[in-house]
Amino acid sequence: xxxxxFEGAGKRFGGVDALVDLHxxxxxxxxxVLVGPSGSGKTTALRLLAxxxxxxxxxxxxxDKQVDALPPRDRDxxxxxxxxxxxxxxxxxxxxxxxxxxxxxAPGDIDGQVLxxxxxxxxxxxxxxxxxxxxxxxxxxxxxxxxxxxxxxxFLMDEPxxxxxxxxxxxxxxxxxxxxxxxxxxxxxxTHDQIEAMTLGRRVAVMRDGRLQxxxxxxxxxxxxxxxxxxxxxxxxxxxxxxxxLEHAGDGLAIAFGDHRLAVGRPESRPDDGIGAYAGRKxxxxxxxxxxxDASLALGTPEDRRMTVRVELREDVGSDxxxxxxxxxxxxxxxxxxxxxxxxxxxxxxxxxxxxxxxSPQSKAxxxxxxxxAINDRALFFFDPDTGVRIG
Amino acid sequence: MVRSTASAPATVxxxxxxxxARTRADAAPGERRSAxxxxxxxxxxxxxxxxxxxxxxSIALSFFDYDGISPGSWIGxxxxxxxxxxxxxxxAFVHALVLVVFYAALPVxxxxxxxxxxxxxxxxxxxxxxxxxxxxxxxxxVVVAVIWRYIYAPGEGPLNEALRATGLSGLARPWLxxxxxxxxxxxxxxxxxxxxxxxxxxxxxxxxxxxxxYDAARVDGAGALNEFLAVTLPNLRNEIxxxxxxxxxxxxxxxxxxxxxxxxxxxxxxxxxxxxxxxQAFEVGRVGFxxxxxxxxxxxxxxxxIGVNRIAEARS
Amino acid sequence: MTGxxxxxxxxxxxxxxxxxxxxxxxxxxxxAFQPPGSAAGGFSLPSELHLANFAEAWTQGHFASYLRSSxxxxxxxxxxxxxxxxxxxxxxxxxxxxxNKVLFYLFLLGLMVPLEGLVIPLYFDLRALSLTDxxxxxxxxxxxxxxxxxxxxxxxxxxxxxxxxxxxxxIDGARRWSILWRVLVPFARPAVLxxxxxxxxxxxxxxxxxxxxxxxxxxxxAPLGLAFFQGQHVSDVTxxxxxxxxxxxxxxxxxxxxxxHFIRGMIxxxxxx
Numbered sequence: 001x002x003x004x005x006f007e008g009a010g011k012r013f014g015g016v017d018a019l020v021d022l023h024x025x026x027x028x029x030x031x032x033v034l035v036g037p038s039g040s041g042k043t044t045a046l047r048l049l050a051x052x053x054x055x056x057x058x059x060x061x062x063x064d065k066q067v068d069a070l071p072p073r074d075r076d077x078x079x080x081x082x083x084x085x086x087x088x089x090x091x092x093x094x095x096x097x098x099x100x101x102x103x104x105x106a107p108g109d110i111d112g113q114v115l116x117x118x119x120x121x122x123x124x125x126x127x128x129x130x131x132x133x134x135x136x137x138x139x140x141x142x143x144x145x146x147x148x149x150x151x152x153x154x155f156l157m158d159e160p161x162x163x164x165x166x167x168x169x170x171x172x173x174x175x176x177x178x179x180x181x182x183x184x185x186x187x188x189x190x191t192h193d194q195i196e197a198m199t200l201g202r203r204v205a206v207m208r209d210g211r212l213q214x215x216x217x218x219x220x221x222x223x224x225x226x227x228x229x230x231x232x233x234x235x236x237x238x239x240x241x242x243x244x245x246l247e248h249a250g251d252g253l254a255i256a257f258g259d260h261r262l263a264v265g266r267p268e269s270r271p272d273d274g275i276g277a278y279a280g281r282k283x284x285x286x287x288x289x290x291x292x293x294d295a296s297l298a299l300g301t302p303e304d305r306r307m308t309v310r311v312e313l314r315e316d317v318g319s320d321x322x323x324x325x326x327x328x329x330x331x332x333x334x335x336x337x338x339x340x341x342x343x344x345x346x347x348x349x350x351x352x353x354x355x356x357x358x359x360s361p362q363s364k365a366x367x368x369x370x371x372x373x374a375i376n377d378r379a380l381f382f383f384d385p386d387t388g389v390r391i392g
Numbered sequence: 393m394v395r396s397t398a399s400a401p402a403t404v405x406x407x408x409x410x411x412x413a414r415t416r417a418d419a420a421p422g423e424r425r426s427a428x429x430x431x432x433x434x435x436x437x438x439x440x441x442x443x444x445x446x447x448x449x450s451i452a453l454s455f456f457d458y459d460g461i462s463p464g465s466w467i468g469x470x471x472x473x474x475x476x477x478x479x480x481x482x483x484a485f486v487h488a489l490v491l492v493v494f495y496a497a498l499p500v501x502x503x504x505x506x507x508x509x510x511x512x513x514x515x516x517x518x519x520x521x522x523x524x525x526x527x528x529x530x531x532x533x534v535v536v537a538v539i540w541r542y543i544y545a546p547g548e549g550p551l552n553e554a555l556r557a558t559g560l561s562g563l564a565r566p567w568l569x570x571x572x573x574x575x576x577x578x579x580x581x582x583x584x585x586x587x588x589x590x591x592x593x594x595x596x597x598x599x600x601x602x603x604x605x606y607d608a609a610r611v612d613g614a615g616a617l618n619e620f621l622a623v624t625l626p627n628l629r630n631e632i633x634x635x636x637x638x639x640x641x642x643x644x645x646x647x648x649x650x651x652x653x654x655x656x657x658x659x660x661x662x663x664x665x666x667x668x669x670x671x672q673a674f675e676v677g678r679v680g681f682x683x684x685x686x687x688x689x690x691x692x693x694x695x696x697x698i699g700v701n702r703i704a705e706a707r708s
Numbered sequence: 709m710t711g712x713x714x715x716x717x718x719x720x721x722x723x724x725x726x727x728x729x730x731x732x733x734x735x736x737x738x739x740a741f742q743p744p745g746s747a748a749g750g751f752s753l754p755s756e757l758h759l760a761n762f763a764e765a766w767t768q769g770h771f772a773s774y775l776r777s778s779x780x781x782x783x784x785x786x787x788x789x790x791x792x793x794x795x796x797x798x799x800x801x802x803x804x805x806x807x808n809k810v811l812f813y814l815f816l817l818g819l820m821v822p823l824e825g826l827v828i829p830l831y832f833d834l835r836a837l838s839l840t841d842x843x844x845x846x847x848x849x850x851x852x853x854x855x856x857x858x859x860x861x862x863x864x865x866x867x868x869x870x871x872x873x874x875x876x877x878x879i880d881g882a883r884r885w886s887i888l889w890r891v892l893v894p895f896a897r898p899a900v901l902x903x904x905x906x907x908x909x910x911x912x913x914x915x916x917x918x919x920x921x922x923x924x925x926x927x928x929x930a931p932l933g934l935a936f937f938q939g940q941h942v943s944d945v946t947x948x949x950x951x952x953x954x955x956x957x958x959x960x961x962x963x964x965x966x967x968x969h970f971i972r973g974m975i976x977x978x979x980x981x
Contacts, residue, residue: 052875054421069421073881085872089894098890102881146880420878427884428805435796435855436811438788442830442852443818449829460832506725509718523967524726527733530963530970531956532913534931538938538952539732542739542945550735588729593975634975645822648915652935669824673831674920683828690825697820 002076002153002186003028004049008058011044018044020210021058026203029184031177032215033201035191036233037338041210042190043158049188050156051075062154073102078147079156082163084139086131092118092142093127096149103150117149120179137168141175148179155180155187161196173200194234198222206230208337228284228388231381233337237289240355241336242328243385244285246278254304255380257285257328262375263304275382275391283391284331284383289322291379292357294365295372306372311365312354321363323371327355335388447690454684459677471684481685484663487575488644491664494579495586495643500635502583503590507598507628508620511606518595525588533585537652540581544568544653568654574661581649586642590635597631598624633704640696644689665689739949746946761950765937769947771954773926774933778958781846781929782911788847789854789907790900796855797862798888802874812863818856823916831920845921846929850914854907865899866892902969905962909970912959930955 004026011019019041026032034042047053049060051072059068067075078099086095096114105113118124121141131139140160147155160176161169177200180187191197197204198218205215206229214226225231231239244257246264253264253275264275295306309325316322357373365371382391454471458464475481515521528536543550546566555564567577601623609619647666650656656663656671663671665685673682741754744761765771799805800812834845869892877887893900918932928936934955941947963970 050875050879051421052878071421072875072879073883077879079876079879081872081876083870083872085870085876087873087877087891087895089897098877098882099880102877102886146876150880425803425805428799428803428808431795431799431803432811434792435815435859438792438848438852439815439818439855439859440852442849443821443826443856444814446826446830446833446849447821449833450826453829502725506721509714509721513715513718515718515722521722521726522971523964524730526967526971526974527960527963528729529974530909530959531733532915532931532934532959534913534915534934534938535736535952535956538934538948539736541938542736542948543732545945584728584732587725589974591725592971596975631975641820641822645824647824651915651919652938666822666824669828670916670920673828679828679832686822686825686828690821693822694817694820 002063003061004032004154004186004188005061006045006049006058007061009045009048009055009060010057011041011048011053012056017210019048022212024205024212024215026186026188029186031180031187031189031200031202033189033191033197033204034207035194035197035201035204036207036213037192039209040207042192042205042207044210045207046156046158046188046190049154050077050079076153077156078150078152078154079158080143080147080160082159084131084143084163086139086142086146088131091128091130092123092134092145095131095142096123096127096145099146099150113149113151117145120148120182121145121175136164137172140164140168140172144176144179148183151183151185153186155185155189157187157189159191160189161191162193169196176200195236198234206233208233225381225390227390228286228333228335228383229337231286231383231390235288235290237322237356237358238337239286239288239381240327241284241286241331241333242355243282243331244328245282246275246280246382248279249304253279255283255285255382258326260307260309260328261304262307262380263302264377264380278382278384278391282385284333284385284388285328286381286383287327287355287375288379288381289356289358291376292359293374294323294359294363295374296364297360297362298374301374305377306374308370308372309355310370311367314365314367316361319361321359321361321365323357323359323363323365323373324354325357325373333385333388335383450683450690451687453680454687456680458680460673460679461677464680467680471681472688474681475684475688480660480663481665481668483660484665484668484685487662488646488664488666490575491579491582491643491646492640494576495582495646496636496639498583499587499590499639500632502587503594503635504625504628504632506591507594508616508624510595511598511601511619511624514599515595522592522595525591527588528585529589533648534652536581536585537649540584541568541653544577569658571658571661574654574658578649578653578662581653582643582646586639589638593631593635594628597628601627629704633700637697637700640700641693644693644696736949736952739946740953742946742949744946745944758946761946762954765947765950765954769933769937769951770925770928771930771933771937771951774928774930775954775958777843777927777933778912778930780843781850782908784843784847785850785854785911786904786907789851789858790904792851793855793858793862793903794888794893794896794900796859797864797866798892800859800863801866801869815856815859818853819860823853827916827920834921840921841923841927843927846914846918846927849917850911854910858903858907861899861903862896865896869895898969901966902973905966905969906973908962909959930958 004024006022006024009019009022010017022041022045024032034045036042044053048055049062051067051070055068059066061067062075062077087098090098093114096117097110100110100113115124118127121144123138123141123145126134126138126142131142134142140163143160157176161172164172173196189200198221201218203215203217204221206213206221208229214221214230216224221230221234225234228241232241242257244255247254247256249263255262255264295301311323311325313324314321315324359365383389384391453464455466455468456464457467457470544567546552546569551567552564555561565573568574570577605623605627606619609623614622645666646664647670650662650664650667651670654662656667666689669682669686669689671682672678672685738752738754740761741757741759742761743754743758744764796815800808830849831840834840839845839848873891873895874887877891882890913931914929915931915935918929919935922928922932934951937951938948
């Protein structure tokens with residue numbers, strides 16, 4: 001059991017900064033997730049922690065030991081690799097036992113520890129098989145078992161689910177969460193998948209271009225994203241982003257974007273958020289699809305928190321209805337996360353102009369209809385157009 | 393046999409890309425970098441002492457007039473000048489060039505012919521054919537020489553017998569002792585040794601070409617010839633480069649067969665550089681001159697290996 | 709689609725070329741079984757299998773001694789080259805160190821340099837060390853030539869090995885040496901076998917080096933022995949054929965059992981590149 005601490009950790013490859021000045025404190029027994037697109041530095045951070053790369057600047061601590069110069073074997077860690085990296089010519093039993101043998105554990109103890117780990121993961125019947133005789137899911141569990149068997153201080157997981165199909169991925173995610181809780185081993189988990197990060201992590205570190213953007217609980221990231229990147233990276237479908245201008249409206253503020261105008265509320269009703277300072281200026285506006293409702297089902301929303309739109313496309317997925325409509329002008333801010341699916345390229349600029357709202361399945365809105373969308377004042381996010389930092 | 397086999401071409405190609413792929417130029421913590429040298433040291437010692445150093449020494453010797461016994465004297469480039477001027481040595485290089493046709497051009501052509509006809513079919517029993525086709529590649533050249541000396545034997549040899557049996561007795565001759573036929577006769581042995589390799593290489597290559605490419609060509613109205621030129625040939629580029637490198641090197645490094653079948657004769661009709669190296673150094677006693685021939689041969693081989701692969705690479 | 713006719717033509721082409729490849733080899737085997745001293749009858753089937761040629765070649769031709777020399781040389785060269793190539797290939801394929809490119813190109817040179825280009829000074833240098841006419845003169849240079857290939861071969865294999873395998877072993881607590889021998893080499897077994905088979909074949913078949921280095925009859929390798937035997941028995945075809953079969957047999961037997969390795973190794977240029 002141990003804490004993990006990155007203290008200004010940095011890594012350069014050739015002339016390229018892969019990781020810049022990372023400060024991160026992970027608590028004992030915590031499952032922390034590093035998430036970000038490729039090239040964000042999340043894997044580099046994990047490999048620095050593992051000792052697979054040497055650190056360029058700063059320090060890494062495991063417990064009260066500074067491990068910068070220690071080889072992987074002396075860090076008391078275990079790692080699950082994306083491709084599992086099982087030893088192909090060894091049986092499952094030998095795969096699990098290898099780390100113990102390398103550490104000169106007494107042969108009698110090896111057997112017990114291997115069997116315990118095998119039992120935890122339901123591998124008892126597979127012990128004499130070789131990796132190539134196993135299914136993807138079974139290999140994954142052997143990889144977990146190999147990490148578990150040594151009872152290390154820290155678990156490292158590098159995209160462990162990315163080679164599984166969707167169903168198995170969910171199952172294994174639950175399994176990892178269960179095991180981690182059961183053994184209480186500090187775990188650092190790397191993924192590019194924000195849903196995986198949000199469901200698994202007690203706290204999630206969002207990374208981008210080698211820099212930490214925010215380290216917070218999933219709820220914290222969702223409710224109080226530090227900047228445009230985090231806001232647009234977290235959540236599915238992604239947050240609608242557009243440009244608008246903040247205006248004085250009576251004794252409060254309003255945001256005007258495209259053909260729409262929504263009341264923001266009085267500055268004093270949003271204490272400490274500094275929004276007043278942006279009155280009369282352009283800002284970036286973000287609205288989560290799930291913060292919008294069909295106004296005909298959300299009676300009582302005041303008129304100035306509604307916008308009238310024409311539904312361009314309706315997607316009914318059963319549990320929800322997605323309505324696409326013309327929101328505000330498109331934004332190409334460098335702070336924006338790219339759509340993970342990249343599918344907005346297909347429809348070109350129009351698609352990016354389009355807002356999406358996640359509506360209740362009771363919504364009767366049809367394509368071509370003009371409907372009213374109700375928006376909660378609290379669900380409006382504002383970002384500085386230059387820095388991308390959230391205002392508030 | 394040549395120790396470089398097919399790896400030489402692969403080599404040149406992989407090196408650039410692989411060397412680039414692994415520029416993550418730093419070791420993980422706790423790894424002493426100097427350890428790498430310890431792992432390389434034994435190999436380097438053998439290679440350096442018994443290959444690099446003698447090769448360097450060979451280059452040095454090529455600038456001397458040295459008979460192997462009395463002290464040599466520095467004569468600069470005289471050996472190389474003589475190599476170009478001397479008709480016998482020049483002849484040896486010309487013979488090597490002729491042998492390239494038999495060792496490389498013919499086998500590659502035969503292999504391509506087969507590849508063209510096999511391009512759209514899955515062949516059953518391919519493994520068996522492959523085993524047999526490859527056989528001449530693996531048996532010792534000394535044995536190959538024994539076999540073909542018998543086939544070519546004057547008088548009662550199987551070849552002459554066969555010619556007589558088919559009423560062509562006028563063509564029968566002591567093949568390896570005939571001034572105009574000895575070189576082609578040795579060349580045919582080379583063709584026999586090399587064509588199986590080319591066939592196996594090209595069959596493997598052709599089976600990897602997606603059939604959709606052929607379908608596309610056919611839809612576009614390509615006939616058999618255009619199909620071969622537009623699909624088969626370009627997709628076999630790598631295999632052809634490998635085959636050419638291997639067979640050309642084999643034709644240049646042709647000591648065993650010449651020594652064991654004709655000893656360069658009759659006269660100098662089948663003398664080749666590889667044979668001249670041995671002959672000049674150990675029979676005539678002109679060690680410096682022999683070294684110059686050896687070095688020249690090595691340089692030609694370097695140039696061809698690199699050249700063939702550059703061309704193959706440039707086209708891809 | 710390809711018609712039946714096309715397919716038949718393919719088989720005829722393949723079969724004829726296979727026959728051409730096989731005929732001389734089969735012929736010499738048949739000749740070896742002809743009655744001793746006969747003219748071998750142009751590779752015809754012997755009326756009965758005469759083993760007398762083999763017996764005579766074996767006793768009179770000293771082939772037992774030649775095979776023993778070849779075996780000593782080949783086994784030593786294969787064993788040492790394999791060991792040493794695995795180590796250097798491991799360094800080039802998995803480690804980073806100053807000068808790795810230069811050193812690797814140096815090894816690459818060895819894949820191309822012909823024995824003809826260095827056999828002369830090799831002879832004089834080894835003679836100066838009194839090593840000519842010993843097994844050392846055959847073993848050491850061939851190790852040198854083989855490790856250039858072996859290093860290249862194993863490097864390519866280790867480069868293609870998933871990096872994570874090495875990293876997993878490092879995290880599991882293995883040091884470099886154990887990673888190589890306990891994780892990578894067992895995994896590399898097929899590649900190592902291919903390399904060994906090729907080195908064996910080259911060493912077994914090597915002629916020029918033996919011709920230059922060895923003068924005592926007791927040290928002659930099989931190909932060199934056969935060459936001298938040929939000189940003594942030019943006209944005795946059946947006896948020569950028996951000798952040739954004896955010399956080729958070991959390498960052909962290995963080929964029959966491990967032909968995949970031979971073929972893959974020798975045409976690997978297209979695979980590795």
